[in-house]
Amino acid sequence: MKEYVYFPGCSLEKIALSYHLSALETTQKLGIKLTELEDWNCCGATAYFHVDELLAYTLVARNLAMAEKVGTEVVAPCSACYKNMYFTKLHLSEDPDLTDHINEALQEDNLSYSGTVAVKHLIEVFANDIGVEELKSKVIYPLNGLKVAAYYGCQILRPKKDHEDVEQPQFFEDLMSAIGATPVDFPLKLTCCGGSLLISSRPAAYSMIYNLLYSAQRAQADVIATACPLCQVNLECYQQQVNQEFGTHFSIPVVYFTQLIGLSMGIPPKKLGFGKEFLSPKKAIDAIKNIHSQEEVITQ
Amino acid sequence: MATKPTFSNEVANLLHAAEGNPLETCIQCGTCSGSCPVVKYMDQTPRRIIAMINAGLKDDVLKTNTFWYCASCYQCTVRCPSGIDIAEAMYALKRYTMWKNQYKEGLIGPTFSETFVKTIVRSGRSYEPLLAPTYIFSYGIREFFSEALNATNLMLKGRIPILPPRIKRLENFRRMIAHIIPIGGIE
């Protein structure tokens, strides 16, 4: 059974609890062990890099250093955490002086960073390590007819530079097809949701959310699937405000890809953290209900 | 040669993992601004900011909101035909203004970032409710309610922790931070 060091990140503790739950449930079903990193600290998000780059690297380095002790691969479900870890590792590998400097600081916590641990995003684990075929084999209730807008967001891929993949990835759609859902043509799948602007620049954030929702609605998506807590909170919790702002009537549920995968594998919705959202993804759950009349599954 | 570095070089020096001054290689093609999802809210497009930096128009640059509106989606960085890490440059400008305390009036970004950082320095993890006030005062009353509404919803859904989370080895953690910068800087 494959093991990963699991770095949930602040959001998954509460505001994105359902992501946390579904991640653990699904991976377990797929024979993967996620061991939560002991005493991890915040990755610094974007805000930290506004204030002090060096400090931001140190925060990330602490987590990586602790991860090195317990494993070889650390997996982050949050895109921001992932990006910070991935690129901190990259920068440190290019800049030994910086590494030394940071290691001095880490001494204070009896840690040292050597860069041995590989950084992965949870969705990469599904797309690459597990793979579509393996996933298919575990699907019990294919989400037939469920139209999903697979939303990558920014930081899973950018600022990586291998263009073909960064500009037009397919792996998210492939995962969705694997569980029987129908990925819709969602041209904004890589456009930013404005998560980091929500507080600092409200109007900008709203218009970005609006564009995404508009595009999803235009593509007649039943549900938007995300792989990042910020995107989820942004797109879901602020639909009300956006509607007020733009006089629209969006009501598109936004769920985590792990929740959908979970459903398809017959994991009870409760265990996947359903019920915590503002806009119930009823259609998604009904998809299985109608097709397989799985009331008991739903009402468990 | 102890000549004062140009503004352009100052900013370039704040870019991580960049050799020389990439900003000066900008051909002003506009790919960055064309790709930017926030550009219409910016006083100046990112391309212009780079031009202004290279022209040494320091004050005009610092006056803009452009870099505070950067959503760090990195679309510009990925596409820039001159290989300039524009998003990183925006970060650099944020840091620059934070240190020099000369950012545009009425921006929430800086205050927010500071609170955020403080929270983390205190507890090692972020805690939404603490972040809330920073902008509630900055926005109108209507915002306040809608935000409050959201907050309560989140509470009800059990999506906001009642107590701020803390990491265990907080003392070490703080000393570690102290080792990097004088806490006075933020605390």
Add this chain to the structure above:
Amino acid sequence: MSDQFEPVIIGFTCNWCSYRAADMAGTARMKYAPNIRLIRLMCSGRLDPTFVMKAFAGGADGVMITGCHPGDCHYVEQNYKALRRFIILKKTLTQFGIEPGRLKLLWASAAEGAIFTDEVNKFVEQVRELGPLQWPTSGGGLEQMFAVPEHMLVKEVAA
């Protein structure tokens, strides 16, 4: 700069690939360590092992042999001969008490200025690590052995 050891490196290049790679590095204004001084041969196959020995005897700290990629030799296959000589040379060097790390073989095509540049830099660092070559001069044994041939000295006197 300062007081760090600056090794002297002699580089043998073939006229068709590696010398042009050096030219290419030049025209492309690539930068590399100034420690290396090149000697042009028509082909790496021309390299007589004693050249290398004499280089070391004469005070070089490292020697770099360069030629066309296997299969690209302007003279069909002579670089393979260079390769074989290189392998034997390394053995011989160790027997003379010289670190084999002071000898390097590099294939560089005329288009590979960048590779040439990197490899030179790497090699200079490598030799710098090894420090100055301590050639046993006492008793003049080896120095005699690799001294300039008699008839050449004659000419100098005449000069």
Add this chain to the structure above:
Amino acid sequence: MTEKIGVYVCHCGTNIAGTVDVEGVAKWAAEYLKHRGVVIARDYKFMCSSLGQELIEKDIKELGLTRVVVAACSPHLHEKTFRNACKNAGLNPYLCELVSIREQVSWVHTDKAVATEKSKAIVSGGVERVIWDEPLEPLRVPINPATLVVGGGIAGIQAALEIADAGYHVYMVEREPSIGGHMAQFDKTFPTLDCSACILTPKMVDVGNHKNITLLTWAEVTNVDGYVGNFQATIHQKPRYVNTDLCTGCGICQEKCPKKVIDDVFEAGLGKRKAIYTPFPQAVPNFPVLDKANCTYFLRGTCKACEKFCPTGAIDFTQQDEYIQVDVGQIILATGYDLFDVRRMPQYGYGRLANVFTSLEFERLSNASGPTGGKMVLRDAVTTPTSVAIVHCVGSRDKNYNSYCSSICCMQSLKFAHLVHERTGAEVYNCYIDIRTPAKGYEEFYQRLLEEGTHFIRGKVAEVTNAARVPEEEGKLIVQVEDTLIGKQRRIPVDMVILSAGLEPRHDAKDVARLFGISCSADGWYIERHPKLDPVATMTEGVYIAGVVQGPKDIPASVAQGAAAAARALGKIQQKEVAMEPIRATINQDKCSGCRICNNLCPFNAILFHEDKMVSEVNPALCQGCGTCVAACPAGAISGTVFSNEQILAQLEGLLLLNLKQLELEPVPS
């Protein structure tokens, strides 16, 4: 006798003087190499200039120099120049050494002090070496007047015709079934807008009918041996399955062939052809080619429609690969370019969004003899666009793809804009970084476009999407770009997007370069002997380059280069013979022990063994001068001219500045 050596250090403007203290080097040489015979050391702005050369000639005459060392650029650039200078002054040219302190010092190092020291060492190496130089006479070999032209595009065609018209034989090898190259695919040519076919086809026909041209299409050069004046090329003639002696080019086979295939070469994937086909009506030669991979007979063993209907019985399914040997004196490479694969920029949506076209597709679309008969329509083949955006610099001027400017795209895009405007009256948006119209009549053409009311937006297109945000964007392609002149992001809804893709070296350019023993730049374009003064010759004697293969350029420039390359070749042919470097090995029969080690080392079998005398001997006609035998001879019986042991060891001494040491030990009385 005492050697009198002159040392000349070149500034090369600031190219060398900028990083090396040239005066210092000259002074140093005069002082510290005096005992080695240096009688004069000068520095001069441009040694290669006529004045610089006169300087050397003067000293040779007046000071009676017996040896000359020039410290300047790479010998590959100016060795000849300075050897000639010596020759003019009556000094044997092989008593002159050119050592490189530009490519090997000033251009690759930055620290002036260090660079200067290295230059001194290099000069000293040159001085030591030159002492051992021997007067030599170049070997003269006759030139085979026949020339091989590789590539049947406009550049190759021009070169071939020039040489053939001058009365010398040309072998033209073309990979495709017909000559004509990319130009044959175009409709109009900028800026005059005369029809491409109208000006190209006559030349193609000339090539086809010329008594001095052997045209080999559907063929590729697979091997090249020899040297200038005497190359042997092996040409792979792919089976046409058509007997060209019998075929009349009537075209019945193409009518009758039941198998339709998408033509992604000539029609850029927009049109269809048959399994047996000539790429286009005016093809030269007009013999069809049978595409084995798609032929029903080869796939299923039945059909042979072509054979049944061929009036002259020219179809021959039994044809095999042929390998033709040709002897030529010189070679002209005009292998052209590939178009940048726009799929590498997914943000422009090619392949995903139907109505995004490549420039080549649009050429076919606008071509009267193209798949749509010149009707500019969307992929649905019926709708005429009412608005078209043309994206400049696709894959060019972009560090992520090709950092160079493809130079033709601006004018090509302007041409497209004009054609669209003229034939559809659609609104045309040109999104550009800079408009580059540097040649005769180009700027005027730009002006004309401005007057026609084409919209010009200064900004590199960020992305092309179908993500409509407002009703008027629905069903359109949205071109998102910053209009940098107003500093605003614009979203322009259009029906059709044309991507002006850049030019790239042929995918196999590197292999071909290796085949002909020339070198490519990091970008993959072939390197000319001198970027300004020798643009069509290469570092390999007798091999020339013409057209885009040397770097992006338009038709006039390609034609000019084709003619230039031909002129260079004709010049050599006129000389009747070439002087070969006398770099040869010779065996001292008294020293040879007859061990025969050298015999098997020589790849050219230049060493023969005299059973009677039990000694080996080198045949200078066959010897190429690699020197492997010299290095191998255990008796030291073999010596190689120009690269003798003495010369190399002396240079080594010099480079290590051992010659100075000796000065301290035993000063030589001068």
